[in-house]
Amino acid sequence: MALVIVLLLLALLTTITVEVLFRQDRFLTRADNLLQWDKRYQYAMAAEVVAQQGLVDDLQDDQNNNALVDDCVEEQWAVQLPPTPYEDAMLSASVQDLQGRFNLNWLITAQGDTFVRDPEAIDRLARLIELTFPQETDASRLANEMADWLDSNNIVDGVEGAEDADYRNRRTPNMPAAHESEMRALLSFQVANQPEDSMVWGLFTALPLGTTLNVNTAPPQVLDAVLGGVAGTGVAEAIVKAREEEPITAVSDLMQLAALSALDADEKQAVSDLLGVSSEYFQVMVDVEVDGQLSRLVSRLRRRSGNDASTDVFSRQVSPLLTPLEPACNPFYNTQ
Numbered sequence: 001m002a003l004v005i006v007l008l009l010l011a012l013l014t015t016i017t018v019e020v021l022f023r024q025d026r027f028l029t030r031a032d033n034l035l036q037w038d039k040r041y042q043y044a045m046a047a048e049v050v051a052q053q054g055l056v057d058d059l060q061d062d063q064n065n066n067a068l069v070d071d072c073v074e075e076q077w078a079v080q081l082p083p084t085p086y087e088d089a090m091l092s093a094s095v096q097d098l099q100g101r102f103n104l105n106w107l108i109t110a111q112g113d114t115f116v117r118d119p120e121a122i123d124r125l126a127r128l129i130e131l132t133f134p135q136e137t138d139a140s141r142l143a144n145e146m147a148d149w150l151d152s153n154n155i156v157d158g159v160e161g162a163e164d165a166d167y168r169n170r171r172t173p174n175m176p177a178a179h180e181s182e183m184r185a186l187l188s189f190q191v192a193n194q195p196e197d198s199m200v201w202g203l204f205t206a207l208p209l210g211t212t213l214n215v216n217t218a219p220p221q222v223l224d225a226v227l228g229g230v231a232g233t234g235v236a237e238a239i240v241k242a243r244e245e246e247p248i249t250a251v252s253d254l255m256q257l258a259a260l261s262a263l264d265a266d267e268k269q270a271v272s273d274l275l276g277v278s279s280e281y282f283q284v285m286v287d288v289e290v291d292g293q294l295s296r297l298v299s300r301l302r303r304r305s306g307n308d309a310s311t312d313v314f315s316r317q318v319s320p321l322l323t324p325l326e327p328a329c330n331p332f333y334n335t336q
Contacts, residue, residue, distance in 0.1 A: 096330055104146060105209050148163050203219060285325055
């Protein structure tokens, strides 16, 4: 009997010891993972600071030269950092111009405290979706659902929209979008609508209302979506050719292009209000590898002009490396 008790105690002690060792090992592994994650994050933050300073230096240089223009050729920030060793890490980074992308918040205009749909902007979004999404995508429906997602009312405007009642257990925000990924929450967006090339999402953004499109950094697809409906399909190619010769320094110069000079006065004014040649909103992407472990930091910031040029980060996101690093300036820049 005594032997049985001793064996039971031994088995119990062995079980407890194994459990203690297992928990200790799990705790140490978790602590090491957190330390490694924090190290990668700190490296990424350091790279972000360097990028911010580069953007500020670029703005100050433009101010000194009286040339407030942002393009993808001559700017200090429009260069991609290839994988570069730094201490025990490997860093790669790039900066994108968010004002070279289609702003989803163009779909609404502010009228007092409410946001109202802009039919022309909806048509532009539908045009871009049709150009870049899979063939089976209903571009018009997605564009109208996006407008209903943003406008203040809960009324489905037209047969292709969707409001709270259609989403059942969800509610539409009825306010400007914070990120272009909100498109994926739309009622009609399905897996089949996901673009085959993930870089297509780099054609969209969500910026404050009234933010202009920088014609020097916008990919041809965005230029065609914004201007093609009023100026014809050749306008994007004409702008690309013009900026290849030298950066466009004024919207008034752009309006001299044949495709745009033929517009009437009201159309010219409407187009001019949409466009710009410089930018305030940028995205910094940093990939960090330490001991074979990877992290990506995506930061979005506003570079303020004026005598006290500075940057304000309004969004940071740590994401898995499911897609390649976006190229400097913008995806599909100067490509069809």
